[in-house]
Amino acid sequence: METEVVIIGGGIMGVMLARELSRYKVDAVLVDRHPDVGFGTSKSSHGTIYSGLTYLVSKSLKAIATSGGGNEAHFEKDRLCHDGYEMWEGILRELDVPYCRRGDTVIARNEEELSRLKLMQRAAKPEWNFRLLNREELFSLEPHVTPEAIAGLHDADHVLTCYPWDIVIAVAENARENGVKFFLDAEVRGFSRSNGFTVVETTRGPIKTEFVINATGPWGADVAKLADACDFELKFFKGHTLITDKRAGDLVNNSVHWPPTPGTSKVIQPTLSGTLRLGSIYRPTEDKDDDATDAEDIETVFQRAHDLVPALSRNDIITCFTGMRVFSARDPEEYIMEYAPHNKKFLNVILRLPGFTPAPAVAGKVLAMLEEAGLKLRKKEDFNPYRKRIPIFRELSDEERNRLIAQDPKWGHVVCRCETVTEAEILEAIRRGATTLDGIKFRTRAGMGRCQSGFCGPRVVEILAKTLGIAPTQVSKKGGNSRIVLQEGKELLREKGV
Amino acid sequence: MPKVEEIICIECPLACRVGIEMNEAGDKVLRVLNFQCQQGKGYALQECKSPLRILTATVKTEGSVRRLLPVRTRGPVPKGSLKDCMGLLAGIRVKPPLTLGEVILADILGSGVDLVCCDDLKG
């Protein structure tokens, strides 16, 4: 395979770069070792795109970022986040990604915390319009926060609530539609040179290319080292997130935070589907592949959320998961967006959080860097920025549903009963690139409900096997060795020679 | 020295631990201990002498949309023969039409018990 640009990594940064490149007459291939995009850390993101108060709170994760104040890298990060935020609503609309706008409130329980709120208010841009709330105002806005609260700082806007996988999948679909090739299930094993070009050696074969962008998040240093292109070090932090049942959804109206303290993000966020997201502790770890949840951290995240909103009970929790956060070791506040030490045609783009918010702006900067390194960017006339999502049966009116069923009866066959997902949606998800149970889950929500795919799992396995023309024993949860069922029945007995 | 084998009775929630005292040679029951009813005594004696179990399983089909047909032994068979029965079943394919109760394998492994269908099988 030959191309002009290889993007390694199908997370938010990789797919955003792919989409941006696809505006130009540039040949590009996106490579990822998973069978689908977003299967790395992007799927565990909180899925909010933010500016304003939420951004100020995120800046204060200071044990991770040890120094206060700022330098050029910090100001650039602020700028990229601000610019990125401004671009996002347009992008979400173009890509038909469901979202809603919300605000954020930070609570103070005492004078010391109140003084921190006032600091944040001073650090705010005037157009953000923060309001300092007294106790009465706070409780009329958020009746369920702890009675210990004495005041709050409120931003009525600047949080776009989405699902991270919705975004990554939508951006990738549009990039593919506009000509980017996706080379999935392909792990990069090494790099070599050939006549002035780089050859990216993958487990599915080599790709000859002029430019390489390394956008692999936590694996960024590993990949860069394979190309002798690494002069940075990464630090890893595992964060836990809990999700509540929808019945707890009424407990907050906007995101609610404790005043930020180093190393933690103590937040309760409403999600699009009416559940609550409780987060998060960032525990330093040496093992970037350790995504296991830990009893202690689960308990701490819950306790903190419970302290913030006492009406929350353990019974409200329906699931929990982790996400690996990555930071640059030399400056935890910076984004790594740089050429390799001796090769301007190899770029390392590794973002700390927030990773989604600045992505469109970072993509613009990276394209400028590519141009400077010699990539010719000529605009395409036929770039199509629009993408339509798979119709969501559960949200349609009966008339709309019947119209779809008249075209294809599979719109009337409900497969996932907890989230009311039809066979037609599942088939469309496969058509759009899902090859695993998780791929279908992220595109349709089948398996995300109360029974966690207990009922629909076997049916989705059957649909995948039939549609992809593979044996049911080859169907996997998320690629690799994650097969759902291990053998055809009776073969174990035959094997054992019974 | 008489040996006492303990059998947990399954006839009711009391789950008495019935003791069967056997002679030295192990071919004669001397006493039955610690039972609360005749069913329990009867069950324990049978279990001690020759434990029997009903086997329920599935067999693969041929020529039917339905992949498997549930089957059972009509009555209990020796517990020790369950593994071999399963091995036998692994090689069977049944074809429609079949009615519930129809014999799939008569006198399975010489037990005197038939293996029958637990459901109809349509084409």
Next chain:
Amino acid sequence: MPLGNVDLLIVGSGPAGLAAAAKAKEAGVEKVAVVERAEYPGGLLHQCIHNGFGLHYFKEDLTGPEYAHRFIGRTRELKTELCLETMVLHISSQREVTLASAKEGIWKIQPKAIILAMGCRERTRQQLLIPGTRCAGILTAGTAQRYINIDGLMPGKEVVILGSGDIGMIMARRLTLEGAEVKAVVEILPYVGGLIRNEVQCIHDFAIPLLLQHTVTKIHGTERVEAVTVAQVNGSAKPVAGTEKMVKCDTLLLSVGLIPENELSLMAGIELDPLTGGPVVDDRMETSVPGIFAGGNVVHVHDLVDNVTWEAEAAGASAAEYIRDGGKGGGKKIALKAGKNIRYIVPHTITADRGVNLYMRVREPQENVQLRIGQIYKKSLRAVRPSEMLKVSLSDREWEKFKRGGKELAVSCERKD
């Protein structure tokens, strides 16, 4: 042609739905329809290929499919309409039902009465918040049962089962018979959660290690399960530090509880009992919404399908009465209160002037007990366990005595000494 406005709509064709349908037909209801989302009738009986069904109702030892076959046959003979692959999307408090199927699309009907028979779902690993990775190979016992008994697929080769309820133990045997190795059945209590018969015939028969007062504290494996950590628990069911052991396996099966499936009940505004997870019902199995009845696992989790059948028959008979007479108002309402060692009683209130079946569960296992209802009913029992539902059938004559009493009846279970 899509289903029209029937007299009685029954949601679910498992044992409860089928029994209710047959009874309603026998009681004279003209148009009875059962809607079922699967491609086959019988609900979970279809995949419960083991025996033990019908010991009380038929006095025979049947497998799940055989038990279902009897009722499917009966409903067919009685000319009940059976709509397969049809899903109920919504029920309103006015009994408007929205249905969906590939064949007919989306449509609404308004039956004169409804019987809810949706059964229950299984508690998940996520709900228990078991720490560890989210890899393939973690599934509930019922889902594993579906893979093995319907799809002909083996979900694992080296299996650890968490929970010794009946489903967990049955699957321990099933997996072993099909050639898998069950490394352990792990149970948090000091005794098994299901029937002794299953402990003997599913666990002891196959020498499967039974770890009582243990639990799984972590799941390991990047893409597929590779091992679980098992630890002892103390008297408060909390893991004891230092007792952790790794058990190598490729599958973790969960049999950790059933939850009545009441999404539709909530949509209809039906009052639920947090203790049972199901609707509050009176002895006619009517819910808090007039004309909507319920029976079977959707009301409370049963252990014997025979009781599901009897309970659903009561719902069927009552629905027939309701359709005929437009519902009985009035009548003295007597509330049943759970006293010593009683966890819950169904039905929650009694209104009828006739004998009734009461179903209840105890909190703790006890031996040599006396079950009392009010001052009037006493029954001695040799042993009681939470996993074995108790049934008290009160005849018309016995019931007469209660009617003269107050508005509340306490039910208790205490040791005789």
